Amino acid sequence: AQSVTQLGSHVSVSEGALVLLRCNYSSSVPPYLFWYVQYPNQGLQLLLKYTTGATLVKGINGFEAEFKKSETSFHLTKPSAHMSDAAEYFCAVSVGSNYKLTFGKGTLLTVNP
């Protein structure tokens, strides 16, 4: 079975600073990896995904993530944080032809002015 571990339930950065949200996965077969963002009382919005091909994936709102098989990681980064980035971020994994997602526990990103 697959699983996801997000390191740090709460990350706080200053506006304009680098954002780094960590995600490690466990899967016995090649995984598909996703990052979702959730604003308060809203649904989940896909930021980016890795399925096959290029390991550096660019998403919306200036976010990107790099799939590193050797480290079983899929960390999310953004060079410069904006106040509007404050939200909960979930890393998720699915395997095979099954669309079922297994989520990490989430990381709450706070952006300070």
Place this chain on the structure above:
Amino acid sequence: AAGVIQSPRHLIKEKRETATLKCYPIPRHDTVYWYQQGPGQDPQFLISFYEKMQSDKGSIPDRFSAQQFSDYHSELNMSSLELGDSALYFCASPYGGVEGDGYTFGSGTRLTVV
């Protein structure tokens, strides 16, 4: 573009009552996934349907049942509600036609059991 529609957005029920949540996937999409997200928790997979048949089952209580209809909308029926059932319930509709391409989530139904 059409999205995933869930109704109602909010629902308040008393313990031991019954609730029905509805999900209308992206038009012509034949697959629906249901997730439950408790307060401060990550979403947990409940059940999924493909072409009106149950395709997978997760941590769904026996008190819950779901089905997918001929127009591909799905309903999650919850009976004998408990306080612990208070959560945000999402449904999701796969898109892209590519394996593992991710999917679109609805805005969710917030169920509060009092």
